Amino acid sequence: MGRRAAALALFAGTFLSAPASADSFRCDGALVQTGDPAVSVRAACGEPSFVDPWIGDASLAYGVAPSMEQWTYNRGPNRLLRILVFRDGRLQAIRSDGHGFRERAGDSDCRPSDIVRGMSKYRLRQACGEPAQRSGGVFVYSSRRDLAGRTRYQRRGRVPVFRERWIFNFGPNRFLREVTLENAMVVDTETLDRGYDE
Template sequence: MRSSIYCLTVVLALSCSAAAEAQSLRCNGQLVRDDDTMADVIAACGEPNFRDRWIANSGLGFGLPMSEWTYNPGPRRLIQTVVFRGDRVIQVDTAGYGFRENALPASGDCDPGLITPGLSKYQLLQACGPPLTQVGYFITAKRVYEPGFSYPLTRNGGRFVYRERWTYDFGGNRLRRLIELDNARVVDVMLGNRGS
């Protein structure tokens, strides 16, 4: 009985440790966790490869400043993202394997098949360059990409998100792609008119 309690305690401790580790980022021997400040993250990890900022509608008549910082350690290591509300870390996550950064390609200079839901804005820019056009606005969505955080529910059960629509032109023999991003993640890819 005593050994089974000991085993259960060890298993619980390991699972709690794994959960805590999943919510943190280790840089140069320092741990970045929820509620750390932007200054704490820069001190531990240095400048990110990419910063994305937007204002989240709180549903209470004021905006919440949001940021997502991306750290790309290169091939064979995982990209780490750090999401801030205001100046405080609210989420640390991974976003697939890293890669070598090159100069950004020209707009639409990529394989359209690479653009898939879940892709981060940073990965999209690195793969396809800046869009031909882009607009952003707030919407109320029922299905939201949420990297570990959520916005207040509206009365109809939706959530306020910041949506962007990017357009890529792949030339005269291909259709344009209209890309929807919610909170810095691709959520939909639609076909547009023939490119120019």
């Protein structure tokens, strides 16, 4: 009887505790999955920590400007940070962005070296605060490689992305840093002129 109980416990532990797939996750006991309307996700999970509307001229990428938003749920350092992408009010994609963290209160102590490729917009804002300047906010075609080094292919070898450029001022003793974000993720950084006192 001992072997049977051990096998049953192993089976239950392996399959019943398996994490939710990339198409779904549990939010306060409710299952949230791709295809769900935004209102249902908000009812199950509550208010997101950060909402990022992707608004721009999407005629390049989609023919019409879709209503797109990215929601971030930060439940603290003991749980995964969840990023949800909505298109036209429906959940299109779910991904995790490492473990959550305690949000900072007050001024940031961000350094240029803190900004790394693959960093989410939410993590960037939490680490470095608001940029000195924003530009872009448009849908464009990109042929950049993804974080694994693979080229992202779609129509004509390019993929439509929402691109923004932010400039951070780290003061007169450091250089300005221009950060390029695509679909709310850091894809490139460039050093500009010397910073200034604000």
